[in-house]
Amino acid sequence: MQLFELCGKDEDVRFSPYVWRVRMSLMHKGLPFDVVPVRFLDKKPLENAQSKTVPVLNDEGTWVKDSFDIALYLEHTYPDRPLFGGELAEGQARLLNEWATQTMVRSIFPMIVADIHSRLDDKNGAYFRETREKFLGCTLEEAQADRDAKVVPFRQSMAPVRNTLQAQEFLCGSSPAWADYCVFGTLMWARIASEFALFEVDDPIMAWTDKMLDMFDGYARKAKLGY
Amino acid sequence: MQLFELCGKDEDVRFSPYVWRVRMSLMHKGLPFDVVPVRFLDKKPLENAQSKTVPVLNDEGTWVKDSFDIALYLEHTYPDRPLFGGELAEGQARLLNEWATQTMVRSIFPMIVADIHSRLDDKNGAYFRETREKFLGCTLEEAQADRDAKVVPFRQSMAPVRNTLQAQEFLCGSSPAWADYCVFGTLMWARIASEFALFEVDDPIMAWTDKMLDMFDGYARKAKLGY
Incomplete structure (x- = not known):
């Protein structure tokens, strides 16, 4: 799984509030993921999900955008360790x-x-x-x-x-x-x-x-x- | 079941926002209930629940106060037709x-x-x-x-x-x-x-x-x- 994230001039500084909602949700589910840095002016990587904003998730070819929709996707695709529970x-x-x-x-x-x-x-x-x-x-x-x-x-x-x-x-x-x-x-x-x-x-x-x-x-x- | 409610000078006018949360929850559960009018200065009926505010629920001798606690009580006591679902x-x-x-x-x-x-x-x-x-x-x-x-x-x-x-x-x-x-x-x-x-x-x-x-x-x- 790849999570596309906003980064600062220091590539390791990742500050998007919406990305953090997803990061923690992925950790909660115990799903391994790679993080891919994206900058405001370099959003080409997000086009696969028809998105102009982070986060975008690529789950082995399934592209999902919007932090809430990603959380729902994770919940329905990987129901163990519920994020919502119904x-x-x-x-x-x-x-x-x-x-x-x-x-x-x-x-x-x-x-x-x-x-x-x-x-x-x-x-x-x-x-x-x-x-x-x-x-x-x-x-x-x-x-x-x-x-x-x-x-x-x-x-x-x-x-x-x-x-x-x-x-x-x-x-x-x-x-x-x-x-x-x-x-x-x-x-x-x-x-x-x-x-x-x-x-x-x-x-x-x-x-x-x-x-x-x-x-x-x-x-x-x-x-x-x-x- | 008895639901104690605030009323106006017209006893049939029941306007408490918290009572309405419980009324709808009781209807949702399909539980029959009687409504008992209470006025601001006449809160004796609430003493059984150690409460100074409406709503108070009397479920055949089990007294519950606070609209959210009443909703939780209903959910745990009558789990059919969930109000929360987990x-x-x-x-x-x-x-x-x-x-x-x-x-x-x-x-x-x-x-x-x-x-x-x-x-x-x-x-x-x-x-x-x-x-x-x-x-x-x-x-x-x-x-x-x-x-x-x-x-x-x-x-x-x-x-x-x-x-x-x-x-x-x-x-x-x-x-x-x-x-x-x-x-x-x-x-x-x-x-x-x-x-x-x-x-x-x-x-x-x-x-x-x-x-x-x-x-x-x-x-x-x-x-x-x-x-």
């Missing part, structure tokens, strides 16, 4: 996936966007700056400048995750599964691209993050940081 | 439950709070006004006055639900289950207490709401409105 759970998971994308990704993005730019080479960085500044309506540096203010409502918006982790050990209950990888994968994006602290050290989300970093023999903890 | 799904559902409570309930509350007050008798209304105005830091009428502005970010915050319903028929996939009842139940609160339109008529959430109102022979559609 049709109702898959339905619910789509809602959680949308929540993580619409709420978490959108809130985190402006707080780390100039840091992400710093991880890119000149050519990819110029492309990133142009497209993202158009989206943001300001410079990357302006978006990030008031992140100490932006982080306050972000932390509040994470109350559902925080409260859940006060009632149970993982977001999927007594052991981690896809919902954990979805939220954690999104946080890995910030961890790898930026030194900015999204949470206070005593936030219950930090204790859970630590457990997630330790999983699979410290797989995520060993990931190369971009700074 | 441990991972129950874990995920707690996160969705927290999201619906932290995000939906908190956003909707100030937009309908004076309308809720109008549904109460003088004594319960005075109690409601005093406690809720302390919580809000303004009068009920002030909180509700700018609801045309408040509804804009609320509609945006519902993007996860909207996007999910564009990919699948119900929040639990191809058929409704607990996640649907959780979100729909929260919307029943506004439907029964207030004439204010939370969504534009062409919002995909409205089409799904219509399907939910039709379920179980139009059970929710027949509920008495408070106005």
Whole structure:
């Protein structure tokens, strides 16, 4: 299996939040995979899956795009060690996936966007700056400048995750599964691209993050940081 | 089975969002139940469950409080017609439950709070006004006055639900289950207490709401409105 991932100017720095959702899902299933680096301006490898974004999975000729569709593909093709555990759970998971994308990704993005730019080479960085500044309506540096203010409502918006982790050990209950990888994968994006602290050290989300970093023999903890 | 519910000055007007989550769950399981009205200032009936809030379920002497715990109780006691469908799904559902409570309930509350007050008798209304105005830091009428502005970010915050319903028929996939009842139940609160339109008529959430109102022979559609 090949997983196509976004990388920085340092090829070993892999920061896509969606790729991390899939990485952890593959580890959960115990499926071996190779990672293939892709840059913003070099997305030819993704064309086999008719995709313009990572992640893309190539499972011996079966090409799948979109992190959530890849998770569903893995679940249906390799049903051992469930990521969801049934049709109702898959339905619910789509809602959680949308929540993580619409709420978490959108809130985190402006707080780390100039840091992400710093991880890119000149050519990819110029492309990133142009497209993202158009989206943001300001410079990357302006978006990030008031992140100490932006982080306050972000932390509040994470109350559902925080409260859940006060009632149970993982977001999927007594052991981690896809919902954990979805939220954690999104946080890995910030961890790898930026030194900015999204949470206070005593936030219950930090204790859970630590457990997630330790999983699979410290797989995520060993990931190369971009700074 | 007895379900203890909050009611207005008209005893047949039952508007608690948490009660509606349980009502729909009981209908889903096909379990017969009686509804017992409770008012804000008359919560003696809830003491058997050591609860100060509705809903409370009395299943022939087994008392259960909290809408999510009641749903779990029903799932484990009456496993036919699953509401969740497994441990991972129950874990995920707690996160969705927290999201619906932290995000939906908190956003909707100030937009309908004076309308809720109008549904109460003088004594319960005075109690409601005093406690809720302390919580809000303004009068009920002030909180509700700018609801045309408040509804804009609320509609945006519902993007996860909207996007999910564009990919699948119900929040639990191809058929409704607990996640649907959780979100729909929260919307029943506004439907029964207030004439204010939370969504534009062409919002995909409205089409799904219509399907939910039709379920179980139009059970929710027949509920008495408070106005």
